[in-house]
Amino acid sequence: MQATIHPTAVVEPGARLGADVHVGPFCYIGDGVTVGDGCRFGPHCSVMGPTTIGSGNRFVGHCAVGGEPQDKKFAGEQVELIIGDRNTFREFVTLNRGTGSGGGVTRIGSDNWLLAYTHVAHDCVVGDHCVFSNNATLAGHVTVGDHVILSGFAGVHQFCRIGAHAFIGMGAFVNGDVPPFVMVAQDGYGRPRGINSEGLKRRGFDSARIGAIKRAYRALYVAGSSLDEARAKLTEMAGESADVRALLDFIDSAERPLLR
Template sequence: MDAVIHPTAVVEAGARLGKGVRIGAFCHIGDDVVVGDGCEFGPHCSVAGPTTIGTDNRFIGHCAIGGEPQDKKFAGERVELVIGDRNTFREFVTINRGTGTGGGITRVGNDNWLLAYTHVAHDCTVGDHCVFSNNATLAGHVSVGDHVILSGFAGVHQFCRIGAHAFIGMGAFVNGDVPPFVMVAQDGYGRPRGINSEGLKRRGFDSGRISAIKRAYRALYVAGGSLDDARAKLLEMAGESEDVRALLDFIDSGERPLLR
């Protein structure tokens, strides 16, 4: 099936469209844009290149995808945005390309749901199965793991990492790394408030796995010792739990301070 393009839309000659692509009224698809099969663009969407979009993505309306990075050091070098498959982008979502000094690529994985007015800045990496609620914002160079939820108006500082299965509460501002499984709530800047146990249950984590993660959380955040003390306790637990091992690996690989 050929692409269906509204007569008011503009598709530049250098764009490549897959089978069954639908482009709505007043859209603009720029040069050096590759759109996979089955993608759908509602009215007033724009895509600038170089951008590569996978299959079966939905852009509901007024999305601005692949724009230049909001970085004063950007000098027009070739940088990219790469989007995976089966994502949904609601109204007024903005996603920027990378920067030459930051790796050059912004990446969004598969099966994500980005709600209205969310923003993914330059050089970010977003995993799979994430939900960003309205007005959630990532600054540059942020890494987000799989199955992460950002609640409405949450904001993440540049260079921070959000581990897999973490939950960031409404209006929380994150200025440090958030370990996997941890739940963060608003308190000035966001602070850890337990683990995301409800989300883990929904994803099939059994009671044994969740109990091990809770023990690890208590060692890290409740016991009152130093980070080195907590790391030693986690190392003991990691031999019996792959989830604790993943949490410990996350802590040991960070460049920014851990959110505590």
Template sequence: MSQAVVHPSAVVEPGARLGTGVRVGAFSYIGTEVEIGDGTVVGPHCSIHGPTRIGRDNRILGHAALGGDPQDKKYGGERVELAIGDRNTIREFVTINRGTGAGGGCTRIGDDNWLLAYTHVAHDCVVGNHCVFSNNATLAGHVEIGDHVILSGFVGIHQFCRIGAHAFIGMGAFVNGDVPPFVMVAQEGYGRPRGINSEGLKRRGFDADRISAIKRAYRALYVAGGSLDEARVKLADMAGESPDIRALLDFIDAGERPLLR
């Protein structure tokens, strides 16, 4: 594979490192302490500021702005980072900020994600693998997103919230609490749970028994009408027969923000 190909109008600062086969489009800016892995394509009019590490075979389309300073008044110029994995698609006008010193110092994006136009990922967020963020999905600071999560268009996630693996957040929903794994959230002021993401689970190979167990857990948590502590007891009884329910219970027990109910 050839060396990096940089358009004559692009600016690559000293100290940036471009892997084999990297392409940088017209009028893009690559700052110092930016590392871009093999085969990644950066489109026109993009800006990538360091310290930022980007893996291999990513597609970064026009006008994306990655690695900018965190939008946090407490940020004092300390060294903080952005780390992006492999094979992500980052569409037009996506913004992803670096971390803050008080928040761990690094914003992290995993592998094989699709971040569609105008998505915003704020400082200190952690995004897993195989996620889809539709147009204008927005994460405030310190949000954690599990694997295989789908955020529909115009979704907003409040700071410090966690979204569990395989969750689905419907269009326009505003989320201000933790969303357990497998759960669907629909718009109604702030989003409210509306069943499990069964269609998404089928697409990812979950068999009927696993999905039935998750549905039973959802009913215990959201339909039975008891308190959260009562639901925890029921989930603990179910967890011995289902690793998925154990993961759901572990997610709930680890939360610092209120559970979305």
């Protein structure tokens, strides 16, 4: 089935649309944009290239996709945005391309929900199965793992990492790396407040796995140990839990201070 383009929409000759793509009223699809099969664009969406969009994505309306990075150092380099499959982008979502000095690519995985007014800045990497609630914002160069939830009005500082299965509470501002499984709540800047146990249960983690993660959290955040002491304890625990090993690997690869 060919693409369906509303009479008021503009699709530049250099754009490539897959089968069964619907482009709604007053949309703009620019040169250098590739759209996979079955994508839907509601009214007033704009997509600037170079941008590659996978299949089955839904842009509800007024989304600004593939815009230039909001970085004063950007000088028109060839940079891009790459989006996976089956994502939902609600009203007024903004997704920027990368920068020449930051790797050149912003990447968003598959099966994510980005709700109204969320923003993904230049050079970010977002995994799969994430939920960003209204007005959640990523500054540049942020990395977000799989199954992460950002609650409404949460903000993440540039260059921070959010580990898989983490939960960032409403209005929390994150200025350090958040390990996998950890739950962060608002307290000025966000602070760890336990693990995301409810989310882990929903994703099929059994009591033994959750128990090991809880013990690792206590060693890292509750025992009052230094980071080096906590790391040594986690190393002992990692031999019996792949989840603790993943948490320890995250800590060992940190380039920014760990959120503690």
